[in-house]
Amino acid sequence: MSTVTDFINLNLSAIHDNNKLIAEYIWIGGTGLDLRSKARTLSGPMDDPGKLPKWNYDGTSTGQACGKDTEVILYPQAMFKDPFRRGNNILVLCDAYNPLGDPIYTNRRYYAAKTFGHPDVVAEAPWFGLEQEYTLMEKATKWPLGWPQGGYPRPQGPYYCGVGAEKAFGRDIVDAHYKACLYAGINIGGINAEVMPGQWEFQVGPSVGITAADELWVARYILERVAEIAGVVVSFDPKPVPGDWNGAGAHTNYSTKSMREEGGYEAIQKAIEKLRLRHKDHMAGYGEGNERRLTGDHETANINIFSWGVGKRDVSIRVGRDTVKEGKGYFEDRRPGSNMDPYVVTSMIAETTILWKP
Numbered sequence: 001m002s003t004v005t006d007f008i009n010l011n012l013s014a015i016h017d018n019n020k021l022i023a024e025y026i027w028i029g030g031t032g033l034d035l036r037s038k039a040r041t042l043s044g045p046m047d048d049p050g051k052l053p054k055w056n057y058d059g060t061s062t063g064q065a066c067g068k069d070t071e072v073i074l075y076p077q078a079m080f081k082d083p084f085r086r087g088n089n090i091l092v093l094c095d096a097y098n099p100l101g102d103p104i105y106t107n108r109r110y111y112a113a114k115t116f117g118h119p120d121v122v123a124e125a126p127w128f129g130l131e132q133e134y135t136l137m138e139k140a141t142k143w144p145l146g147w148p149q150g151g152y153p154r155p156q157g158p159y160y161c162g163v164g165a166e167k168a169f170g171r172d173i174v175d176a177h178y179k180a181c182l183y184a185g186i187n188i189g190g191i192n193a194e195v196m197p198g199q200w201e202f203q204v205g206p207s208v209g210i211t212a213a214d215e216l217w218v219a220r221y222i223l224e225r226v227a228e229i230a231g232v233v234v235s236f237d238p239k240p241v242p243g244d245w246n247g248a249g250a251h252t253n254y255s256t257k258s259m260r261e262e263g264g265y266e267a268i269q270k271a272i273e274k275l276r277l278r279h280k281d282h283m284a285g286y287g288e289g290n291e292r293r294l295t296g297d298h299e300t301a302n303i304n305i306f307s308w309g310v311g312k313r314d315v316s317i318r319v320g321r322d323t324v325k326e327g328k329g330y331f332e333d334r335r336p337g338s339n340m341d342p343y344v345v346t347s348m349i350a351e352t353t354i355l356w357k358p
């Protein structure tokens with residue numbers, strides 16, 4: 001008896017020998033958070049995303065076009081190995097343009113790429129380490145995985161980095177995602193169970209410039225795909241359950257060349273001061289609904305008050321003890337919510353700290 005799995009695992013090497021492969025084109029849809037993708041067969045070994053063909057889709061079906069001209073053009077920007085189809089098959093991260101060649105209004109990558117292409121920014125080689133927190137939800141109830149139906153688990157405490165059937169829920173999904181990201185070629189640094197049960201984190205980076213955001217988007221895509229197979233829903237809501245439960249963030253760890261070199265702590269102080277002056281602007285770009293998360297409780301700072309500290313977690317910006325001790329290193333912007341757009345957050349941080357002259 002054959003199963004669907006037999007065919008999913010069909011060996012495509014004869015097709016690869018003919019230089020054919022499957023390319024899954026990925027893009028961001030109209031909400032700015034929904035991921036979309038579709039596949040096509042390409043000829044020839046693919047090693048450079050710049051040589052991949054452009055493609056198009058119907059923008060009315062993704063909430064990204066109205067009126068007569070609904071065609072949106074996909075420009076390939078980054079390429080990864082496809083952990084689902086394997087072999088020579090690839091994932092292709094794209095951004096989106098109208099037929100005249102202008103970026104469509106949801107294309108935040110375009111502007112981020114401008115910032116990261118600026119010679120002053122290139123010279124500072126900005127590194128980002130992105131901590132992506134997320135919550136796994138039962139598909140039928142949209143209630144966190146492992147929680148009693150319509151009720152609550154025991155209070156927070158035992159779940160952070162917890163092990164055991166009453167503490168860790170969804171580990172196979174998390175681990176499958178971790179391995180799939182490594183296979184794809186994403187610079188994923190690790191995973192851990194979070195403070196709220198059913199909530200997890202993975203880290204991308206440190207990666208240079210726009211690469212960090214590209215990798216985070218593809219890691220999110222792979223997570224959605226793995227969870228789809230498991231029949232579980234991924235929530236990037238910054239406060240998935242109101243009340244005495246931790247929210248979900250996307251702490252953004254950051255350093256420039258100046259910060260990593262001798263005397264770097266001074267560069268870090270200057271950058272933090274600039275971030276303080278632009279606190280309101282940054283909060284506007286750090287994710288929808290983040291005010292439900294940044295209350296001042298649950299390891300957050302109040303959304304309206306900029307603060308920073310060494311080794312503290314109830315602050316906007318945390319500097320690690322190692323950085324202070326060594327006089328150089330990096331800092332952590334704890335404000336971004338889990339649903340932030342990494343193109344917006346990383347490019348804002350680079351713009352404010354490197355390009356902006358107050």
Ligand code: ADP
Pocket residue numbers: 127128129130131189203204205206251253254255260329330332
């Ligand atoms: P936390 O203690 O806040 O949970 P994590 O270990 O989850 O920290 O994440 C720390 C992140 O910082 C990692 O993604 C790591 O790659 C990143 N990182 C380490 N060094 C640097 C650096 N010099 N510049 C930017 N990011 C860095």
Ligand code: MN
Pocket residue numbers: 131201
């Ligand atoms: Mn972390």
Ligand code: MN
Pocket residue numbers: 131133194201
């Ligand atoms: Mn965390």
Ligand code: MN
Pocket residue numbers: 131251332
């Ligand atoms: Mn953190």
